[in-house]
Amino acid sequence: MILPRNSSLGTLSPLVWSRREFLRSAIACAAVPSLSTRAFAAAAGRKVVIVTFGGGARDEETFAPYGQENIPNLIKTLLPQSTFFGQVINHGILGHYVATTSIATGVYETFNNFSGVAPPHPTLFEYYRKGLKRPTNDAWLISPSSGFRNMGCSTDRHFGSRYGAGVLLPKLLLSAAAPGHSNNGGFDDLLRETYEEPHLAAGSPATEVQLEQLETILHFSPDDFAHHALSMESADQLSVFVARQLMTKAAPSLLWITLHDIDIAHSGAYSLYIDGIQRTDRLCTEIWNHIQSSPEYAGKTTMFILPDFGRDADANPAGNGFQHHRTGDRASRTSWMMALGPGVRQNVFIERAVDSIDLVPTIGRLLGFPTPFAQGSVLPEVV
C-alpha cells in the first residue's frame, strides 16, 4: 500500500478519451446493422457459456482507440453480433479468484484471494442444477489456474457439492497425463502458473480424478491428450482445447471458462501482457465459432464474455499502471461485457453502468431458475 503522492497530470488530458468516446468508436467499427432477435423465447435446451477475459485487462489495451488493434476478432466478428455493456463495475476485492468467484455467486465475496476456499454463497452452477434439476455433467467449470479448484460449489448447506459444477483443471490433467514432464520436455510453458501463485506450479501430483476425467469425460487417453497438448502455445489455449472437447463429448448446458494468460502483466513485461490479450481475443472467437458449428450448441447458446476487472490506470501514482490491480481506481474496477446469442440484440451498446455481480441473476432469468442469494440485478437488456 503506497500513500499516493501529489500528481497533477494535466498534461495527460489530451491523451485521455472519455469512456463514452472510445466505446462509441469501437461500436462504430461494427459494420453489421442492428438486428433484433428478441422474439427468441426461453425454451428447453438453451445453453450458456461464460468466458472470463482474464485476468484483468484495461480499456486502454482493449476497446480504447489504440487498444482495438489488440482485439481484432472481438471488434470485427463478435462486437457486431453482441449487446455490449460498456461499463461493468466490480465493487469487490480485485483479486482474480475472489473476484471471479464473486461474479459466479452474484455476491461480493470477502474471503482471502489466495486461500482457494469454496465460497460461502451458492454459485451459478448450484442455482442452475438445483433449480432446473439438472444432472452432474450438465455444468462445468474450466480453469487454467489450479487455485480455482474450489470455485465449482459453495459451502452453503442447502446447496453445496451435490449441486456443484464439475471442475476441469487442464494443467492438472496434463500433469496427470504426462508425469515427469519437466524432465522430458515440451509442457512447461503450458503448466505455467500465475505469477502470483508460483507455488502451485508445474509438477502437481497426478491423481486418479484427473485420469478419470480424461478418459470418461473427455474421452482422451493420457497419451492422446499429451500429444495434443504439445501443439498448444499457452495454458489458455489448452483450456479452450479442453472446453471444445467437453462441448463435443458432454455438451453441458452451463459452461464457465476462466482464461488467465493476461495476468502475466504482473511480471511487468508490457509485451507479454499484450500477447496475452491478443491470444485471448483469438480464443474467445474460437469458442464462439465452435458454438456456431456445433449441432448441440448452435442457435441455442448465449455466450457472455467479460474481464473479471481492469488494471490500474497509468496516471494513478499509487500503482504502476498495467502491471497490477491494487489501487481500486476507476480503471481497475471498470471493464465491459459482451452478450451474444439468440434472443440477444445485435450491435447494441449499453452505456449505463452495471455491476459484475449482475451476471448470475441475469442468467437465472434467462434460463429460468431462481438465484435467491445473489445480490446483483437482472440486466433487462439481455433477457
Added chain:
Amino acid sequence: MQPGDLNQEMFRDYSPLAQKLACDHLALLRELPLVLAAVLLRQVIVLDTSFPRERATIEAQFSFLSSLTADGLHQLTQGFASLTLSPELIAEDWVRLPQKFEEELSAYLWASHQIDTFHSLATQFVDTVLKAVPPAPPATARWAAVVIGPELRKDGYPLFRKLQPNGVFFTDVSSNNGASAILSRLAKRAAQTPVPYGHWYIDGGDPLAVESKAVSSFSWAQSSPVREALLKKIQSVIDNGSSGPEMLRSIMADWAPREGTRDTRDPLVDQFVVNMYGGGSGTQIFSTTFVQWSARELLRRAEPVSLVTRYGPRQRQRSMNEMFADAAAEMDYAGSLVDADFGAYYTWINLTRLVGSESAAFLAWSESHRQAIAIGPGLPRGTQSTEPITIERLLDIVTPPATPAGA
C-alpha cells in the same frame, strides 16, 4: 495496542535516525489514529536507508503535524479514526513490524470494503501536508533520458506512440556512440550541480562507463549476485511447498543478502537494489521490468535531477518456476523493445509527478530504430521532425540550462 500506549522503549529496535525521529515526535504519534500512526511508522522505520530527499520529506511531514493545534490535528486525521479495524489487527505489533501490519491492513480494508475510503483519506492527507510543506524545488531543472539498446528491435512497431503527443518525434536520429554521449552529458550535469543521490544511471545489462563519481549507478549485470541469491531463496520456498503467495512475498520483502553479494559499495544504493529485487514484481526475472520499476521508485524516492536508464534484452518468457530457477535463457529482443517503449512512457509520467516538472526535459531514443522523442520546455507538442539529426545535437536541444529551476 493503541497509539496512546506508545513509549520510547518500543522504538529500541529502530535504526538510530528512525529511533530519534520517533522519540522526538512521540507526543504526536500518541495522538494519531492507529492506522495513520502505523502507516507513518512504516516510513520512519526505513529512515536510515532513505535518500536525502525522502528523508527531508518525512521529517518535514512530522514537523508540520507536530506544529498543529490539537483541533487542527484532529481535523486532519479524524477520518482515519473512522476506519473500523479487527481486534486481530489492533493486537498486531504495528510498532516493531509496521510493514507486516500494513500488508494485513490492506487485505482487511479490501475485504471490509473500506479500501476506497482509505485511499480517499490518504490522498486528502498527503495533499494537505504537501500544501503546507511543499517539497523544495530541484537544484537544477530535471533531466531524464531513456536509451533503448541497439539489440532491441521490432520492425514496424510504432515506437513512442504514447509519448508523441507531448513532444517532438524525431524519425532520423544518427549516432556513432549515442549512449556514451548521453552518459557524458549526465556526468557533466553531475559536475555542474553536485547533489547527493541526485544523478543516476540504471543499466538493464552490462553498464557503460560513466566519467563521474558523482553519479550513482547500478545495473542488471552487476547486481546479479544479489538477484541470484534471492532467486535461490524463492526456489527453496517454492520447493518447500509450505508457503503460499502471500508468505512468499513477505519472505522476499524481508529478505537480505549475505555480506559480499552487494556490488556498488554505497549502502543506500545497495539497499535500494535489494528493495528492487525483494519488493518488486518481475524485477527478478525480466531486466526490462527491473529497469522500469527501479526508475519509477528512484523518481518517487530519490527525486533525482538527472536520470539515465538503458534497456537491454530480457529473457524469453518461460514457465515461472523455470525462470525463478535459472537465470540463463534465450533473449526476446522484440518483446524487450515493446517493454522498453512502455517503460519510457512510465518514466516520463513519473517525472511529471515531481516538483519542478514544468521545467523538466525528457529524451527517449532507440538506436536500432533511429527514432527519438524529446519533451521539454520550448519543444512543441505533438510534432514530428523527419530531418536527419545527431544524438549530440538532440542532447543540446533537450538539455535544460544548468541553473536552478525557478531561478
